[in-house]
Amino acid sequence: MKIYNTLKKKKETLEVKERINFFVCGPTVYDYPHLGHARTYVSFDAFVKFLRKTYDVFYLQNITDIDDKIIQRADEAETSPALLAKRFEEEYLKDMELLSVNSVTEYARATDHIEEIISQTEKLLKKDFAYIIEDGIYYDISKFKDYGKLSGRTTAQAEDGTTRIDENVRKKNKGDFCIWKFSKSNEPEWDSPWGKGRPGWHIEDTAISEKFFGEQYDVHGGGRDLMFPHHEAEITIMEAISRKVPFVRYWVHTGFLTIKGEKMSKSLKNFITIRDFIKKHSPRILRFLILKSHYRSPFDYDEEKIAQAKQELKKIDQFIANLKENETKKEITKGYREKITEALNDDFNTPVAIATLFSFITEANLKIEEVDKEEVETFLKEIDSVFNFIYAKKEEILLSYEENISEEIKNLIKEREEARKKKDFQRADGIRKIIEKKGYLIEDTKKGFKIKKYE
16 A cells, blocks of 8 residues: 655555554544544544554544643633543544544543653653743753654744644743643642643653554554644654654645635634534535545535535435345446555545446446346445445435435434334334324335435
8 A cells, every 4th residue: 555654745655564553643622523623533534444454453542631722611611621621522422423433443531641741751851852941841842953854844834723832932942842831720730750730732642652652653644734833743752752763654644624715713604513514414424525535635615515425425325225136146346346445555545436436336327237236235335344424324314315304304303213212113103194294204114214205
């Protein structure tokens, strides 16, 4: 497999042993996850699922559960940072489950690794890569000669999603960042050799990855907005401690997300959370939209693309519905499986792989009476073990078959499904009759239900 390595600025053959240690920067849990999170975590979820067809992959993701943003939001909400972080960690995991992001081997919270963070801070001080001033311990970037080798720069730019380089007039260099913050009143704190305090942001990732993977490992992923200064900071920390180069062999970054060509932000009133999206559309549609775009390309979101995605998913649904048992056993997947695998082996080129999938569906539809249903379903399930959008979940079938259903009808259908799960079939049948009176027919099938409006 070839993969674009941001560190080398080119595609390289992925050369690893049987196990791949794979780390992706996780969320800072102070608010609901947004479409930017979805873009990154869906992309890496599918990437890891594809790698697992060949390798044993340990996929590690951190959870930043202590941070300035968490403390500020907790103060505004009149709650504790720990409770706020716990709440939004749970919301994050719920959203990931809805998006079929389930490939992570282990989540690691920053607050569970204070000992490792303190240990790395001690080593940096001992090696003279860090210094102490009144509000904390800072990393001295002037001591690291290769600072900027990942992003090609040493100062923040407008495109950076967030810099989080702590400001203090007594810093030695403008780009120096805090690795241990001394306590302020009413803030979470832990004991350390330098007094009570809490970790800075950048050092938590290196402390966590060193615990699980050692001083060097295979693949580090994240959004492009984290390349500077966060990933640069990680490199400077770990390579200063270990003196081993490179800290990570392959750096992989997802492209920026925009909304109709503009940066997503609350000030522009175009900020969309995952839960906002799911109120209107199926999670399946969001996963499909994300994977239609190459993970390194900019991902621009607009409602027209959603409408197109719905039509394309309907084409898949209709094809699966049309498959039937027949006596003819004509092989039709030959060649397509190889083309899809070839595309995914080329820097995980999902747009080409998905285009190949639709080419297959077009050909198979023309020969629908001849195709081997078992062979086709095996083929589709193989692909869906990576993509997770080919087969709709029961709760998604409603949105796959009918776009313009009111919230009232959607809620009635959810109630009916809940009643069926509880085997309260009398109530379920009563709700079905209510739905029919409102102009819709429900057809129950082995794979779920279909709904359509009366002609």
